[in-house]
Amino acid sequence: xxxxxxxxxxxxxxxxxxxxxxxxxxxxxxxxxxxxxxxxxxxxxxxxxxxxxxxxxxxxxxxxxxxxxxxxxxxxxxxxxxxxxxxxxxxxxxxxxxxxxxxxxxxxxxxxxxxxxxxxxxxxxxxxxxxxxxxxxxxxxxxxxxxxxxxxxxxxxxxxxxxxxxxxxxxxxxxxxxxxxxxxxxxxxxxxxxxxxxxxxxxxxxxxxxxxxxxxxxxxxxxxxxxxxxxxxxxxxxxxxxxxxxxxxxxxxxxxxxxxxxxxxxxxxxxxxxxxxxxxxxxxxxxxxxxxxxxxxxxxxxxxxxxxxxxxxxxxxxxxxxxxxxxxxxxxxxxxxxxxxxxxxxxxxxxxxxxxxxxxxxxxxxxxxxxxxxxxxxxxxxxxxxxxxxxxxxxxxxxxxxxxxxxxxxxxxxxxxxxxxxxxxxxxxxxxxxxxxxxxxxxxxxxxxxxxxxxxxxxxxxxxxxxxxxxxxxxxxxxxxxxxxxxxxxxxxxxxxxxxxxxxxxxxxxxxxxxxxxxxxxxxxxxxxxxxxxxxxxxxxxxxxxxxxxxxxxxxxxxxxxxxxxxxxxxxxxxxxxxxxxxxxxxxxxxxxxxxxxxxxxxxxxxxxxxxxxxxxxxxxxxxxxxxxxxxxxxxxxxxxxxxxxxxxxxxxxxxxxxxxxxxxxxxxxxxxxxxxxxxxxxxxxxxxxxxxxxxxxxxxxxxxxxxxxxxxxxxxxxxxxxxxxxxxxxxxxxxxxxxxxxxxxxxxxxxxxxxxxxxxxxxxxxxxxxxxxxxxxxxxxxxxxxxxxxxxxxxxxxx
Numbered sequence: 001x002x003x004x005x006x007x008x009x010x011x012x013x014x015x016x017x018x019x020x021x022x023x024x025x026x027x028x029x030x031x032x033x034x035x036x037x038x039x040x041x042x043x044x045x046x047x048x049x050x051x052x053x054x055x056x057x058x059x060x061x062x063x064x065x066x067x068x069x070x071x072x073x074x075x076x077x078x079x080x081x082x083x084x085x086x087x088x089x090x091x092x093x094x095x096x097x098x099x100x101x102x103x104x105x106x107x108x109x110x111x112x113x114x115x116x117x118x119x120x121x122x123x124x125x126x127x128x129x130x131x132x133x134x135x136x137x138x139x140x141x142x143x144x145x146x147x148x149x150x151x152x153x154x155x156x157x158x159x160x161x162x163x164x165x166x167x168x169x170x171x172x173x174x175x176x177x178x179x180x181x182x183x184x185x186x187x188x189x190x191x192x193x194x195x196x197x198x199x200x201x202x203x204x205x206x207x208x209x210x211x212x213x214x215x216x217x218x219x220x221x222x223x224x225x226x227x228x229x230x231x232x233x234x235x236x237x238x239x240x241x242x243x244x245x246x247x248x249x250x251x252x253x254x255x256x257x258x259x260x261x262x263x264x265x266x267x268x269x270x271x272x273x274x275x276x277x278x279x280x281x282x283x284x285x286x287x288x289x290x291x292x293x294x295x296x297x298x299x300x301x302x303x304x305x306x307x308x309x310x311x312x313x314x315x316x317x318x319x320x321x322x323x324x325x326x327x328x329x330x331x332x333x334x335x336x337x338x339x340x341x342x343x344x345x346x347x348x349x350x351x352x353x354x355x356x357x358x359x360x361x362x363x364x365x366x367x368x369x370x371x372x373x374x375x376x377x378x379x380x381x382x383x384x385x386x387x388x389x390x391x392x393x394x395x396x397x398x399x400x401x402x403x404x405x406x407x408x409x410x411x412x413x414x415x416x417x418x419x420x421x422x423x424x425x426x427x428x429x430x431x432x433x434x435x436x437x438x439x440x441x442x443x444x445x446x447x448x449x450x451x452x453x454x455x456x457x458x459x460x461x462x463x464x465x466x467x468x469x470x471x472x473x474x475x476x477x478x479x480x481x482x483x484x485x486x487x488x489x490x491x492x493x494x495x496x497x498x499x500x501x502x503x504x505x506x507x508x509x510x511x512x513x514x515x516x517x518x519x520x521x522x523x524x525x526x527x528x529x530x531x532x533x534x535x536x537x538x539x540x541x542x543x544x545x546x547x548x549x550x551x552x553x554x555x556x557x558x559x560x561x562x563x564x565x566x567x568x569x570x571x572x573x574x575x576x577x578x579x580x581x582x583x584x585x586x587x588x589x590x591x592x593x594x595x596x597x598x599x600x601x602x603x604x605x606x607x608x609x610x611x612x613x614x615x616x617x618x619x620x621x622x623x624x625x626x627x628x629x630x631x632x633x634x635x636x637x638x639x640x641x642x643x644x645x646x647x648x649x650x651x652x653x654x655x656x657x658x659x660x661x662x663x664x665x666x667x668x669x670x671x672x673x674x675x676x677x678x679x680x681x682x683x684x685x686x687x688x689x690x691x692x693x694x695x696x697x698x699x700x701x702x703x704x705x706x707x708x709x710x711x712x713x714x715x716x717x718x719x720x721x722x723x724x725x726x727x728x729x730x731x732x733x734x735x736x737x738x739x740x741x742x743x744x745x746x747x748x749x750x751x752x753x754x755x756x757x758x759x760x761x762x763x764x765x766x767x768x769x770x771x772x773x774x775x776x777x778x779x780x781x782x783x784x785x786x787x788x789x790x791x792x793x794x795x796x797x798x799x800x
Contacts, residue, residue, distance in 0.1 A: 022110040027082035028118055032075055035065060035111060038098065039072025042107055046072045052100030057340045059362060064094060065111060082113045083150035090152055099341065104355055106388060117155035117208020121147040124274030127217040131316035133226040134192040140229060142184040143310055143318040147204030147214055148275040158207035162200060176236070177306065181320060192222040226315025228259040230267045237323040239291065243299040244330055251282065251325050254289040256311035263314045272308045272320070282307055291323055299329040300364035331369035331418030336362040337426045345431045348400050356382065357394040357428060361414055369418035377411050384412065406432050436474040436528025440466045442536040452543045453512040461495070464502040464536065466524040474528040482535060486518040495540065497522055504538070512544040513585050546590040546639025552647045554581040564650035571621045577606065580613035580647055582635040592638035598646070599632035608633055615649060625653045
């Protein structure tokens with residue numbers, strides 16, 4: 001880094017001191033890097049920098065450079081990219097001022113940014129295509145797209161390399177502006193029959209350390225018979241345009257000629273600029289070469305443009321030229337008024353010549369169009385003084401009295417010397433105020449609020465309010481949640497407070513069973529300097545919801561084993577069988593439990609205490625009471641809506657344990673049987689119904705058939721009398737034959753071992769109504785035996 005120090009001191013009526021210092025630093029320096037020791041270079045004392053509140057002011061440079069008052073040094077504030085800051089402009093520099101107060105001092109600083117090699121050369125396209133005739137002569141030129149390198153000087157683009165070089169070599173042409181046109185020159189004739197397609201790689205290399213490069217692939221399609229390239233009439237064209245020129249203005253016209261005829265001699269023009277925005281500002285007519293303005297141009301942003309044009313025939317041969325467009329300035333920018341430093345509030349005891357506001361005036365126009373004069377409105381106790389070029393100070397000119405005027409509206413007007421003159425103004429509002437002597441006060445000495453558990457996070461609980469008797473900024477209050485903890489957890493994870501409104505919000509969903517209440521403090525602070533504050537205690541109480549169902553502790557409900565309570569048959573009325581024990585983790589009426597008997601084998605034998613869950617007998621136990629008693633008890637809380645739990649109590653009415661064991665063993669074995677009993681009953685009913693309908697249809701069919709046979713024999717003229725064996729005219733048992741029945745009677749489903757059976761007849765010929773085919777065959781055999789033995793009786797067994 002280098003530096004130049006130019007210090008000069010001027011004594012005006014305001015006793016201001018001025019000086020200038022210059023530094024040179026490379027781009028891309030890290031944040032906090034040293035630019036220069038400004039205190040040493042300007043001969044200033046560190047204490048003076050602190051007492052004068054030294055600071056950096058600039059319209060466009062404060063984001064890059066900062067002043068460290070502790071060290072008296074200028075440091076890098078943000079990374080500086082020379083390419084985005086200045087582009088191709090050389091040299092690239094930042095201009096800003098160092099301002100101090102009491103007394104006011106003003107120093108100008110210039111920091112020149114030097115380039116480093118941080119940008120590689122690059123092409124707009126990764127590949128380009130050419131169609132070249134095989135008749136192209138050796139030495140034919142093909143204009144290539146130039147690479148762009150944002151770096152400048154030795155770090156900029158230096159050379160190109162083309163590979164392979166079997167048919168083509170590179171040729172560079174230096175331009176007046178220091179750039180190089182790149183041409184691909186044919187050094188060996190092409191033969192489409194041997195190689196119809198070629199692929200080359202163009203490499204652009206800069207001169208930085210280390211070197212950086214970029215590549216572009218060149219795809220060449222070999223055509224036939226176009227051996228003349230277009231040629232511009234001149235290599236450089238010039239044109240001028242005013243910055244307010246309308247779109248469509250013709251800047252200049254380029255022209256190229258081609259000795260070929262037909263389509264090979266037809267030329268089209270195009271712009272080849274790549275990384276800049278030329279193609280958004282200018283366009284060229286591809287047929288006649290007119291260069292027209294299509295975008296907005298601004299002299300203050302860029303004073304000239306360089307347009308690279310290409311002429312190309314249909315055979316792919318090209319030529320290039322450059323158009324330099326100069327932009328003419330007009331007075332189209334009003335002066336810009338920038339407030340460098342201002343005081344919005346001034347105490348009424350301020351002394352004369354107190355600097356209230358410092359103003360920087362900018363007009364980007366040039367010449368007379370950029371000269372600016374400023375003034376303020378009259379009859380106010382302030383004066384506008386020019387401290388340096390484009391710098392003005394607004395100072396007090398007489399005594400201030402807040403009781404006479406608590407506010408001043410000052411209009412600053414600035415006009416340039418252009419024709420016509422342009423002007424702008426800014427209005428400053430200055431408050432005359434008192435000191436901050438009142439702290440904000442809460443409306444209550446403490447707050448207490450309630451919130452129901454299971455709330456939605458973010459729910460507003462309540463609002464704290466405070467007031468401040470001061471005025472304006474001193475009365476602007478904000479609410480702050482003071483740091484504390486609740487059960488070891490920061491209170492900020494429970495609640496939050498809105499800084500502007502004082503609304504307390506719940507951060508989480510609360511659970512009454514985990515936390516009943518908690519305390520915290522809220523601080524209110526005004527906007528004065530120094531700020532004043534106060535605090536208040538807040539208590540949050542959590543209200544219970546009925547969100548927990550009762551839990552039965554006894555009797556314990558087991559999955560596989562059966563637990564039963566024994567009641568002796570000698571038990572009197574009011575005998576305590578057992579007690580259902582349940583709890584509810586809720587509180588209040590949500591935890592008040594009541595017990596009800598929902599189901600019972602014998603509801604007339606037992607009752608359940610509504611409040612205590614005690615199961616007692618309500619009558620004398622008798623021998624007729626079943627041994628197995630099953631009770632279903634519902635435990636319900638008093639919440640809204642209420643929640644409940646169900647418990648099953650097995651009771652054995654017996655005097656001895658073996659009796660209970662046998663009964664409940666059968667109960668366990670029949671459990672699955674009873675569960676499937678309904679299914680089997682429905683299935684049996686369906687089968688019986690089907691068999692009944694089938695038998696009914698068969699009987700009716702047989703009756704109809706026999707009736708028709710009898711009618712046929714009756715109508716015959718022959719004296720034929722049908723023969724019926726005695727006492728067996730009806731073999732199906734529908735006549736008057738005597739029948740013997742065998743009943744199989746079952747009392748209950750669990751008493752099959754003691755069936756009663758009636759006596760059987762001596763005959764073994766039994767007719768069984770069996771829907772299976774086996775039963776049908778047996779019936780046929782029985783009917784045959786009946787015909788053979790007419791004296792044999794028949795036995796019928798009815799199956800259930």
